[in-house]
Amino acid sequence: MGIIKTFKRKIIKINNFFSKDLTISNKNIIVTGANSGIGLDLVSKLNDNKNNILAFVNKNKENIEKINSNKIRIITCDFSDVKLIKDYTKIISDFKPNIIINCAASFGPSKQNYENLDIEQYNLVLNINVFSPFLIIQEALKNDSAIKQIVNITSKIGSITLNKVGDYYYYRTSKTLLNAITKNLSLDLKKRNINVLCIHPGSVKTKMNSSGDIPINIASQKIINICSENNLKYSGKFIDLNKNILKW
Numbered sequence: 296m297g298i299i300k301t302f303k304r305k306i307i308k309i310n311n312f313f314s315k316d317l318t319i320s321n322k323n324i325i326v327t328g329a330n331s332g333i334g335l336d337l338v339s340k341l342n343d344n345k346n347n348i349l350a351f352v353n354k355n356k357e358n359i360e361k362i363n364s365n366k367i368r369i370i371t372c373d374f375s376d377v378k379l380i381k382d383y384t385k386i387i388s389d390f391k392p393n394i395i396i397n398c399a400a401s402f403g404p405s406k407q408n409y410e411n412l413d414i415e416q417y418n419l420v421l422n423i424n425v426f427s428p429f430l431i432i433q434e435a436l437k438n439d440s441a442i443k444q445i446v447n448i449t450s451k452i453g454s455i456t457l458n459k460v461g462d463y464y465y466y467r468t469s470k471t472l473l474n475a476i477t478k479n480l481s482l483d484l485k486k487r488n489i490n491v492l493c494i495h496p497g498s499v500k501t502k503m504n505s506s507g508d509i510p511i512n513i514a515s516q517k518i519i520n521i522c523s524e525n526n527l528k529y530s531g532k533f534i535d536l537n538k539n540i541l542k543w
């Protein structure tokens with residue numbers, strides 16, 4: 296198993312060797328889930344190109360603080376309580392984000408079958424994965440908004456069509472809802488030319504998925520490439536890192 300994983304990672308790195316790294320510069324960007332994994336790597340790369348970043352983290356900020364930049368403002372906010380976002384609405388609207396990249400997510404408790412489903416736990420996961428990020432987006436869309444792109448990092452596990460195994464109620468259905476909201480928003484925001492899409496990053500080696508195949512830096516660079524292109528043809532779509540369209 297270890298040899299297969301190492302081989303897969305090598306293939307991913309070789310394929311990536313030929314892809315061009317695009318950049319985003321001088322933008323105001325909100326990144327959620329910014330103290331670890333894909334979110335942290337996005338902040339680190341975006342910081343290199345003179346972007347202003349409003350970074351939402353949960354309780355810990357020791358990783359993002361190591362970046363040590365005056366272009367990054369860190370907001371500590373536990374998304375499991377939707378009321379907490381209200382404290383930051385002015386900061387969000389004053390920041391005038393051009394791009395939101397929503398990475399924050401909780402996988403939820405380890406047991407997620409229908410026998411163990413606990414509605415209170417379910418609500419917490421929905422708050423983190425869907426409702427708190429939605430409140431940030433809602434605030435960013437108000438008034439004289441500068442927003443041009445909303446990118447929700449989702450998962451293939453949220454696809455109803457591709458679901459062949461069941462289980463994982465909390466995580467799976469929270470991502471399904473996130474996908475549905477993304478699609479709906481893309482239609483509502485079409486007349487404002489705002490690009491709204493979902494990206495499935497694949498199996499990335501992070502805290503959430505220690506057995507992932509894709510190195511974080513490759514995943515985050517591909518997300519930046521997609522944002523840099525800002526192609527409206529992907530608005531309302533559910534795509535992977537290579538811009539293949541996935542089934543809802």
Ligand SMILES: NC(=O)c1ccc[n+]([C@@H]2O[C@H](COP(=O)([O-])OP(=O)(O)OC[C@H]3O[C@@H](n4cnc5c(N)ncnc54)[C@H](OP(=O)(O)O)[C@@H]3O)[C@@H](O)[C@H]2O)c1
Binds near residue numbers: 333353354372375
């Ligand atoms: N890695 C994969 O293979 C994979 C596959 C498909 C989709 N994804 C998606 O990719 C995104 C990034 O995940 P990742 O792989 O980079 O894992 P990660 O490092 O665990 O990132 C998830 C982030 O969400 C934050 N978060 C969790 N609970 C929160 C809360 N209550 N309030 C605010 N923030 C909270 C975490 O902060 P704390 O750790 O400080 O709580 C963490 O920084 C997620 O949306 C995930 O669903 C990942």
